[in-house]
Each structure stands twice: as C-alpha cells, then as structure tokens.
Amino acid sequence: xxxxxxxxxxxxxxxxxxxxxxxxxxxxxxxxxxxxxxxxxxxxxxxxxxxxxxxxxxxxxxxxxxxxxxxxxxxxxxxxxxxxxxxxxxxxxxxxxxxxxxxxxxxxxxxxxxxxxxxxxxxxxxxxxxxxxxxxxxxxxxxxxxxxxxxxxxxxxxxxxxxxxxxxxxxxxxxxxxxxxxxxxxxxxxxxxxxxxxxxxxxxxxxxxxxxxxxxxxxxxxxxxxxxxxxxxxxxxxxxxxxxxxxxxxxxxxxxxxxxxxxxxxxxxxxxxxxxxxxxxxxxxxxxxxxxxxxxxxxxxxxxxxxxxxxxxxxxxxxxxxxxxxxxxxxxxxxxxxxxxxxxxxxxxxxxxxxxxxxxxxxxxxxxxxxxxxxxxxxxxxxxxxxxxxxxxxxxxxxxxxxxxxxxxxxxxxxxxxxx
Amino acid sequence: xxxxxxxxxxxxxxxxxxxxxxxxxxxxxxxxxxxxxxxxxxxxxxxxxxxxxxxxxxxxxxxxxxxxxxxxxxxxxxxxxxxxxxxxxxxxxxxxxxxxxxxxxxxxxxxxxxxxxxxxxxxxxxxxxxxxxxxxxxxxxxxxxxxxxxxxxxxxxxxxxxxxxxxxxxxxxxxxxxxxxxxxxxxxxx
Numbered sequence: 001x002x003x004x005x006x007x008x009x010x011x012x013x014x015x016x017x018x019x020x021x022x023x024x025x026x027x028x029x030x031x032x033x034x035x036x037x038x039x040x041x042x043x044x045x046x047x048x049x050x051x052x053x054x055x056x057x058x059x060x061x062x063x064x065x066x067x068x069x070x071x072x073x074x075x076x077x078x079x080x081x082x083x084x085x086x087x088x089x090x091x092x093x094x095x096x097x098x099x100x101x102x103x104x105x106x107x108x109x110x111x112x113x114x115x116x117x118x119x120x121x122x123x124x125x126x127x128x129x130x131x132x133x134x135x136x137x138x139x140x141x142x143x144x145x146x147x148x149x150x151x152x153x154x155x156x157x158x159x160x161x162x163x164x165x166x167x168x169x170x171x172x173x174x175x176x177x178x179x180x181x182x183x184x185x186x187x188x189x190x191x192x193x194x195x196x197x198x199x200x201x202x203x204x205x206x207x208x209x210x211x212x213x214x215x216x217x218x219x220x221x222x223x224x225x226x227x228x229x230x231x232x233x234x235x236x237x238x239x240x241x242x243x244x245x246x247x248x249x250x251x252x253x254x255x256x257x258x259x260x261x262x263x264x265x266x267x268x269x270x271x272x273x274x275x276x277x278x279x280x281x282x283x284x285x286x287x288x289x290x291x292x293x294x295x296x297x298x299x300x301x302x303x304x305x306x307x308x309x310x311x312x313x314x315x316x317x318x319x320x321x322x323x324x325x326x327x328x329x330x331x332x333x334x335x336x337x338x339x340x341x342x343x344x345x346x347x348x349x350x351x352x353x354x355x356x357x358x359x360x361x362x363x364x365x366x367x368x369x370x371x372x373x374x375x376x377x378x379x380x381x382x383x384x385x386x387x388x389x390x391x392x393x394x395x396x397x398x399x400x401x402x403x404x405x406x407x408x409x410x411x412x413x414x415x416x417x418x419x420x
Numbered sequence: 421x422x423x424x425x426x427x428x429x430x431x432x433x434x435x436x437x438x439x440x441x442x443x444x445x446x447x448x449x450x451x452x453x454x455x456x457x458x459x460x461x462x463x464x465x466x467x468x469x470x471x472x473x474x475x476x477x478x479x480x481x482x483x484x485x486x487x488x489x490x491x492x493x494x495x496x497x498x499x500x501x502x503x504x505x506x507x508x509x510x511x512x513x514x515x516x517x518x519x520x521x522x523x524x525x526x527x528x529x530x531x532x533x534x535x536x537x538x539x540x541x542x543x544x545x546x547x548x549x550x551x552x553x554x555x556x557x558x559x560x561x562x563x564x565x566x567x568x569x570x571x572x573x574x575x576x577x578x579x580x581x582x583x584x585x586x587x588x589x590x591x592x593x594x595x596x597x598x599x600x601x602x603x604x605x606x607x608x609x610x
Contacts, residue, residue: 123523134439169515
C-alpha cells in the first residue's frame, strides 16, 4: 500500500464546525538502482560574491566536483556562478568524463568577488536545466548562497512565484543556505514553491555532505509530480498543515508533494473542517495519491465520520499517532511564526503564540508520554522566544521547522523505510 | 532499421526522442512489451515505436503514467497510429519559454535577445538555408552557446527546425506557422 491514512477521531459535532485531522503517509517503493533510474539534468548555481571568500567557496567548488562524479553520461549538468554578474561557467552538457574534467578546470577558476545577484543567477541555472529538459528525467537547479539577494530581482514573493511557475513546467529547485547571513525566508520559499529541498548549512565544512546528499537524492528519485488528492462532499473544507502547495478544484483538493526518493516515507496532516449535520448522518472523504510515472499505487482509500451529540463526541477514543503528528505540525508552524515575530522585535507576541499552542496540545495530551514531551518542549521554546535570540539560533529554529513540515529528518534529508 | 524492419534500443530511442534508459524504464513499467531477444541483440518493432510515440504525446499533455497505461490497454495499432498523428492539445509554454521571456526582459541578457533576432530571419528564409546539426551536436562555439535546435514534426515526412531561444512573439509566430503547415500537409494527403 503506497498511501496509508488514519483519522484522529470518528465522530463530529452536529451543531458545530468540527475540525478533524487525518495523517496521510506516502511510501515510495524501494527500487534497486540497476540501470532503470530516470536521467538527471542538474544545474549547480554557486554564489561567488565577496562573502564566500575563505573556506566557503573552495568547499562549495569541491562539493560540486564530488557531485559531478556521481553522474553518468546519460545525465546532464551545468555550472553557473554569480555575484553581481552571472556566468554560465559550464553550459548544459552531457556528463561525459571529458565534460566533467572540463568542468573541474572551470570550477577552479571561480574566484570570490562582487555582490549578490541571486535571482538572476538562479534563473540562469534554471535556464540551463530547461535547455536540456526531458519529460522523463529529473530536472533540477541547485542554488547555493550565503547572502542576501541585493542586486537585480530581490523581491521574495516575485522569486517564489517564478519558482512555482518553473515547477509547474517541470524544473524544480533545491536551495542551500550557508552560515548566518543568508536570507532563509527567500531560500526556503524558493525551495518550497520550487518543489525541491532546502538545506541549512551551519558550518561551511558541511557543504560537501549536503550537496552530495542532494545529488544522491536526485539520482534516487523514483516518483515525480506526486499529488495527494482529497475529495469529499461540498462544504467539507480540506487543508494541509504543512508547506506543501494546495490546488483547490471544485470537487477535490490536490496537495502537491515534493519528488520522492526510493523508500521515502512522507507524512502530512490534513485538516478537515466539517459542515453542520444531523446526528447519525455520515460523511466520507476519499484519499488517493498519483505521480507522473505511476510508480505509486493509485488506489483510493476512504474514511468516514459520523455526526453525534456533544457527550458522545467528548467520550470518543483518539488515535494517539495522529494526535502526535498534529501536535508536532502545529508546534512547527508556531515556531516558524515566532521566528518572524522575533525578527520584528515582538518577543511578547512570539511567546504568546507558542503559549497558545502549548495550551491546546496540553488539553488533549492526557497521559500520552510523547505528547507530554511535546508540551514540555513548547514550554522551553516559550521561554527562549520571550527574549531576543541570536541570529544563528533563529536560523536553526527556522530550518528545523521547515524540515519537520516537509517530513524530513533533522539534517534535512528524506526519511526512508528501514531496509528489510 | 534492419532489413527485417526492427530496431535496436538505440535506434528506437532516437526515433522517439527519448533515452535508451527511458525505453527500458517503460518496459519495466509494463507500458511497452518486452523486446524480442535480450541484451545487445534485443529488437524492437514498429508497434513499440508507435506506442512509445503515443506515450510521449500523452505525457506531454501531463497525463500520469497510470492513466496512459489504462488508455493503451486494448488499443489496436491503428487506433494508436490515429492518436499519434492527431492534432496535439495546445501545450502550456515550456520552462524555457518562461525563462527566456523573463531573462530577455532583464538587462544583462541581451545575448539571448540578439540571438533571437538573428535566428528569426534565417527561420523565415526557409529550412534549406540553415541545416540543423545532425546527430549529437558538438559543443557549439562561444557565440551561439545559448541556443539550441528544436525539432518539430509537421507530418511523418516533414520536420521544422527552430533555434531557441525565441521571444514570446516569435514563439507565437512559429506556433501559427506549425498550425498552418500541418493544415497544408493534411490537404495534400487527401
């Protein structure tokens, strides 16, 4: 079974607009990498602005070099370097041994200088990918930066909009933010709208690990264009607690998931808001998953809920596994909001927002040890956010919430099924 | 093609504009039947090519493979042929069109804009004046590095080659040209 779903509760209130939650987990098949992987078409986009001087730029160049060694001649790559000007250092080419050797020489010539035209650097990388785009491959731009976009196109929403449009047209973007000075909101928005991954690189020494891990994931992608479809009767509102883009149609809601790697498990929480109803009536919703190359099982699973009075609602059992996922998702969302409030200097607002979520989780935590641990963690966050926090700490908090909301591990990598 | 009308995986892939890896992938996914023979001696036939072209066509219309598989099941070779040659649905602009429109608009990317202007007259003069590179193109010299040739099939025997990038307006004109050409070629066939 590719898609598994579970509901937190089965009863809903007849005279109240109840929220109920569904935990949906998509498991990608584990595929042996024997000649059948789709070819990848990558662009490495490197920030060579002045701030990359020192250890960062050599490590980034080295990391790209290591990534290139993992490609086959069926794959394609390009290298773009940007500061205030943008150069396609290596034009999109097949990853033949000679092309990789040439790219290595071109990489070594990249020197730090100038300011940061991140927008155009990124789009130029995407263009290199688009030049060699194939319907059956993985087309992805890898954008590295340690700074703020300060030249050219700098508006976050504009860039995020381009990321979404490019994703619709088959080119995805992964971003790497290095150190304390990059614009994590921008880098995260581009990755989220761009259908790729976001990595926070705290220490320049982690650059090679993160890039090889991303190239490895690109090579390991088994499902692209993955969409969870949820449909229910009119007036049943469907929402996803995460950062996955939603596409609402008249009769169904499509939740767009990132590409899945072999054996990946991706979970997300779907929130349903129920219309008023009659005691005893039932209401159902159907869930299915699909992907562009049909590696996922498209069968439809349904869940149903029954309208009941308040006493029955209060007495009903809860699925703790769903409760924990819901609490974790709300916890991540509020910490993300708190980071924004901190940046604006609203420490009291940050503290109040976290306190509100902690109170709600405590209300249903009961004796569940994991939920109680989450309440405790939120309590600690509440204290931390009540006073000004270091930029570095905010970066960590922001990255962690992004990883959690995208169902990634603490290093930003995809979670996979343990090998059998 | 061999005298017996079969193809190697490389020939088949070239004809359908995919990689051999894609062909193997579709076979593994059950969208194409297994070839006759195995290893380097594996042979594919006309039916494989037709199906492969139809799969590409349906994929370009953003149909998931599961749906494509459903549609292909139980179709006769004639039905597949008819679908492959029918008028395609209008595609949304590609990532490349989108980026060209965006980057040409910006200063600092005059290179692509100039190229488009150069490419356009040669395109209008006719196909014979600018033969496209055959086979795998060699790495082009510096000045035309930003361009690539797109192959548009107008009819089983006629192709149009277009150098990208083109501006949005030029793209629209090419689209019209393609539409008209296909109409004319269809008239001829009657």
